[in-house]
Amino acid sequence: MPLADMSTLLPLLVAIPLVGAIVSVLLNTKNAQVLTGLLTAMSLLLVIGLILGGLSLNGAGDTITLRYSLAGWVAPLGIALSLDGFSALLITLTTFLVAVLTLYSAFYFSASPARVHFWPLWWLLVAGINALFLSADIFNVYVTLEIIGLAAVALVALSGNKEGLTAALRYLLVGLLGSLCYLLAVALLYHAYGTLDFAQLAERVEPNPLSWAALALITVGLVLKTALVPLHFWLPYAHGSAPAPVSAILSALVVKASFYLLVRFWMEILTPAVTNEALMLLGVFGGLAIIWGCVQALRAKRLKLMVAYSTVAQIGYLFLLFPLLMSTDGASASQLAAQHQSALAAVSYFIVAHACAKAAMFIAAGNIIHSLGHDDIARLQGMAKYMPLSLFTFAIAGGSLIGLPPSAGFIAKWLLLNVAIDTQQWWWVLIILTGGLLAALAIFRVLDLAFIKPEHACEQSAPDNWQKVPVAMPVSGLALALCTMALGFNADLIIDLVSIGGGE
Amino acid sequence: MTQALAYSVFGIILFGIGLFGVLAIAHVVKKILAINICGVGVFMVFIANASTGASPDFVPHAMVLTGIVVAVAGTALALSLVCRINALEKQKDDV
Numbered sequence: 001m002p003l004a005d006m007s008t009l010l011p012l013l014v015a016i017p018l019v020g021a022i023v024s025v026l027l028n029t030k031n032a033q034v035l036t037g038l039l040t041a042m043s044l045l046l047v048i049g050l051i052l053g054g055l056s057l058n059g060a061g062d063t064i065t066l067r068y069s070l071a072g073w074v075a076p077l078g079i080a081l082s083l084d085g086f087s088a089l090l091i092t093l094t095t096f097l098v099a100v101l102t103l104y105s106a107f108y109f110s111a112s113p114a115r116v117h118f119w120p121l122w123w124l125l126v127a128g129i130n131a132l133f134l135s136a137d138i139f140n141v142y143v144t145l146e147i148i149g150l151a152a153v154a155l156v157a158l159s160g161n162k163e164g165l166t167a168a169l170r171y172l173l174v175g176l177l178g179s180l181c182y183l184l185a186v187a188l189l190y191h192a193y194g195t196l197d198f199a200q201l202a203e204r205v206e207p208n209p210l211s212w213a214a215l216a217l218i219t220v221g222l223v224l225k226t227a228l229v230p231l232h233f234w235l236p237y238a239h240g241s242a243p244a245p246v247s248a249i250l251s252a253l254v255v256k257a258s259f260y261l262l263v264r265f266w267m268e269i270l271t272p273a274v275t276n277e278a279l280m281l282l283g284v285f286g287g288l289a290i291i292w293g294c295v296q297a298l299r300a301k302r303l304k305l306m307v308a309y310s311t312v313a314q315i316g317y318l319f320l321l322f323p324l325l326m327s328t329d330g331a332s333a334s335q336l337a338a339q340h341q342s343a344l345a346a347v348s349y350f351i352v353a354h355a356c357a358k359a360a361m362f363i364a365a366g367n368i369i370h371s372l373g374h375d376d377i378a379r380l381q382g383m384a385k386y387m388p389l390s391l392f393t394f395a396i397a398g399g400s401l402i403g404l405p406p407s408a409g410f411i412a413k414w415l416l417l418n419v420a421i422d423t424q425q426w427w428w429v430l431i432i433l434t435g436g437l438l439a440a441l442a443i444f445r446v447l448d449l450a451f452i453k454p455e456h457a458c459e460q461s462a463p464d465n466w467q468k469v470p471v472a473m474p475v476s477g478l479a480l481a482l483c484t485m486a487l488g489f490n491a492d493l494i495i496d497l498v499s500i501g502g503g504e
Numbered sequence: 505m506t507q508a509l510a511y512s513v514f515g516i517i518l519f520g521i522g523l524f525g526v527l528a529i530a531h532v533v534k535k536i537l538a539i540n541i542c543g544v545g546v547f548m549v550f551i552a553n554a555s556t557g558a559s560p561d562f563v564p565h566a567m568v569l570t571g572i573v574v575a576v577a578g579t580a581l582a583l584s585l586v587c588r589i590n591a592l593e594k595q596k597d598d599v
Contacts, residue, residue: 191553
């Protein structure tokens with residue numbers, strides 16, 4: 001298929017999960033819902049496979065951007081979908097993770113009454129995420145942010161207990177506030193430049209107080225949704241109390257969606273309004289997030305809360321992108337472009353590595369809760385004997401989060417360190433290394449406990465209320481954990497993909 | 505100061521009042537109301553900007569309509585969560 005026609009596939013990435021959501025509302029029997037879920041996941045995989053195949057046939061590395069105007073209306077009035085290397089990477093990641101998590105959810109919710117509500121919300125969330133990554137229109141992005149927000153809140157509330165509902169309410173209020181800040185910025189930008197299209201806006205933006213105000217509002221709104229310290233207060237409870245597949249997708253993809261937008265706005269759309277001081281400020285908060293998230297993860301008493309706090313720390317690493325974009329005196333435009341490209345490659349790598357590892361960790365934690373009925377870290381002593389696969393998954397994914405070679409997490413940190421040294425910002429090296437050390441402490445605390453034998457009994461009997469989980473549940477977690485290893489060996493794949501359509 | 509500019513400024517002030525309410529008031533229902541005030545402030549800025557020129561620009565109007573739909577959905581979800589939390593608390597008190 002020629003590349004021009006490939007773009008007609010883009011709306012399918014949004015339409016398929018939407019159809020999946022509607023069909024699973026209409027179906028009430030368990031098996032039909034699960035079947036719809038699996039079919040939706042498979043057709044998404046097929047579409048993304050076709051698109052990626054088309055891109056690679058036409059030669060990666062060229063500046064290719066797929067663009068599709070909905071219903072033939074062109075900008076400024078119409079809404080366009082576009083796909084370049086960065087969004088292609090994130091959509092591929094989403095599709096892959098959603099496929100694995102759909103399989104996992106089919107088993108996770110098999111005995112739970114919440115499943116009737118889970119499937120429609122799940123596919124609505126996926127439609128929102130895909131639509132956000134494809135949007136090339138700042139108002140359409142607001143709509144997708146709200147679709148993601150409302151679906152995610154309802155999914156967090158699925159646990160049905162008071163903690164879950166309170167966390168969901170807090171998440172909703174924070175999300176709405178963030179979106180409104182963003183919407184006000186849209187109002188200002190439309191007033192000043194008369195367009196909503198990403199590309200047209202990027203051409204027209206000038207450095208003036210109005211652009212600065214819009215950039216500040218967008219940043220505050222999206223940082224609130226991304227949960228960067230000090231605006232992270234809602235995340236640990238929302239991610240910690242949701243059902244396991246929901247926590248996995250929230251940590252792996254939903255916070256990345258708002259981060260993706262931040263990158264678009266700072267690197268592409270509102271670049272004239274960006275100053276070095278502002279870039280540095282975001283980096284400082286990122287550094288604080290790394291340290292604070294790791295310390296809180298060390299102190300957490302519940303396993304899921306610990307994994308959620310580790311997300312706070314990992315978000316900090318993502319924000320180190322911004323100070324690495326600073327232009328130094330005397331650097332030529334091509335040097336700066338190369339520096340931007342390598343910083344973006346490092347952060348994209350980080351996003352993929354973290355998404356796989358974090359989803360695997362939440363799956364492992366979910367299995368432990370499923371089997372034991374609790375996730376108190378102190379009571380996990382000796383549990384490796386009963387849940388070897390889940391704890392093995394936890395160990396591998398943990399290794400990637402710490403940044404041990406040969407995992408993807410290691411490559412990601414190594415790339416970040418490289419850019420930090422190239423731009424002579426050696427202090428980030430200290431923070432990245434300290435963060436890795438603290439993360440190692442938190443993860444080894446759990447592993448140490450789980451793998452030692454209890455003192456009092458050599459032949460420990462199975463704990464009370466212990467339930468064996470279906471084997472597919474730990475295996476899907478393990479598959480994701482092994483992916484972080486496989487990606488560590490194939491680093492070029494991701495870096496090539498990100499460079500498509502970038503590098504101008 | 506033109507009329508449109510005055511409306512924009514008041515819209516931003518309304519947004520500020522709402523923002524203060526969300527951050528400063530502990531009562532959950534009042535927080536939800538404050539978010540709605542925030543939203544109305546944003547809509548006012550949109551509508552005020554639409555009046556520039558001879559004929560009104562209809563794109564901001566369409567955006568405000570979408571915004572209202574989202575605000576209604578968000579408020580409904582928030583209120584239903586509040587109701588459910590209250591019901592659970594009552595249950596606990598009875599036991």
